[in-house]
Amino acid sequence: MASVAESEFPLASRRRRRFTRQRLGRALAPYALLAPAATAIGVILGYPLYLLVKMSFEKYGLFELIRHKGRWIGLANYTHILHDAEFWRVLARTVVFTAVTVTLTMVLGTAVALLLLQVSRWLRVAITTGLVLVWSVPVIVAVDIWRWMVDYEFGVANWTLTKLHIGNFIRHDWFANPWTGFGVITALIVWGAIPFITITVYAGLAQVPQELLEAAAIDGARPWAVFREVTLPLLMPIFVILTSLSIIWDFQVFQQIWVMLDFRPTNDYYTMAIYAFHQSFQISEYGLGAAIAVVMVLFMFGATLVYLRQMLRTGEVQ
């Protein structure tokens, strides 16, 4: 091709010019295609984020809100938060809560996915239908249903536990003690999150080559060893993505607690999201609220980083 191009010079020059234009177009095309999305994200996400960060460096209460102008106070909001014992309690509570819910969600979700492989076809359909139904219940509706179930006076949970002679649960108040209260909230969130985990893991399990599993079994590996040595490594990318997504979701949980406790949870039930909302919208300290939100974003950025790296790595393999 090169020698032909050299001998027929005029034609080659024209061709080269065309190539350049084509190449330029081809190089710019992705950016042009990305531009609308990037602009939209910049406007919808970037600008508010900029305002949030700016506000976190300002004294911004109701007084400033009305005048549309905060007063720059540097890091004062952040030092206030970091010296506030309440903030550390809320942070610790949120981290523990996230760890427990994510662990439970992942373990139970995977267990149900493994179960789906073993059961008969109609049972699999039944379980999957149930999972999809759970998934399709809007959050607020789900919270209200759970709230009825653990109702102080008429809840089916208290009735069942009493009937089973587990104890006297008549007029038992699940939310009087924050530990049992968070137990109910954790159960609700894990219940709501399992379908997504199960269905995704199940899809991944279907991709594990049967002959690998058979080979392991022939070599004398027990089921648990097969799972740990063959299935788990193969599904690792999926697990990493699911775990980081779950961390992001559970760390910022808001509606479930908010609605479950009648829109006025006591500070025993504050997680980061509720704490930020309380500072901003209930006591009108928008600057402090913004600072808490920024800290929260930074925390979740850690989880997102792992998620992004895994996504990029998966992309490279493909």
Added chain:
Amino acid sequence: MKARFLVAAVLAAMLAVAATTASGGTSKGQADKIVVWLMVDAQSGWPEAVATANRNFKAQHPGVDVDVQYQSWGNHLQKLDAGLAGGDAPDVIELGNSEMTKYMAAGAFKTLTQSAFPNNKTWLKGLKTSCQYNGKLYGVPYYAGARAVIYRKDQYKGAGIKSTPKSLAQFIADGKKLMKKYGKDSGYSAVYFPGKYWYAAMSFVYDYGGQIAVRTGGKWKGTLNSPQAIAALNQVNVIAKTLTKASRTTDEANPQQSLVFSKGKVGSFIGNGWEWPYALDEKLGNPSLANVVGAYPMPSHTPGKFMPSFLGGSRRSRAAPRRARSRKRATSPTRRHSSPTTPRTRSWRRSHEPRSTAGSSPRAPTGRTWRMQTCCKTCSSRSSPVAHR
């Protein structure tokens, strides 16, 4: 019924004041519309009063439209904050009496002149105070109700209680009698008192001479740990432990305490005037209780006196969004307009006057007063039955 006319007069007066300065979203100096935020209570309770006020306003200010937008107690402050931040706040807004102060302190409202309003001599003191900040007036009383004990006359009689209690000790002793008589049913409460019902609990604190907070040297300091407040809250604790089966983690609105009362397993509850008819509501409550329900003021720990009542009230304010405004409209037609309602107002005032000094010498509410109060729903309890959030 009569109170509704007064409500209409207040609405009309407030609209007129709004029109004097409203910019209606334009900076032309000519308002073509004023935006009014009312709570849903007006929509369901006294829509005709709102309509009358709007009609009168439009007659006096041709070409100016009144845009009434109904809000719910659960989120109206968040919406207001968003409106203030965006420079798009309403021209007139209704706020609960416990919501007012922080907005006055932040300068959200224009100052008002009391003499520009009809019936300004008869304003309820408790409500007027909540409209003032640093001696300036920012709002106009709209409606209010004081809390009292709403009780089952038949059950009191059944438990051998001859007359309504005249001291807190007697109130608790009577409660114990009720528990003895009816407490075999494990769901029975002599006094339905949910754990987060702070409107009622604070009456105890103020009765014992305690306060929520005091201001010293320009700074507020919480004083719920004072000996007086602790003594008072210990009495609340006695009620919570011995006289009620209500949940300790819910409030008076979830579930609606008047509806719990209507189910029959409650001897009494501390409620606002409007909660009485709600308990008798045909659909949600129990109309057959009509003849056995009574009310008396909550007795003080000092025998013979009454507890100060946490006033559930509402006022309307002229929001002051920082925008250009130059419109001047005559205020005199306002006064003229409202004068026909004055005779009616007087009767309203007579029946409500005991409330105005509820702290020192309240009178037992008469049946008439209570009926009147059915349209004077409370605001600060956030308990509009249909809409929270």
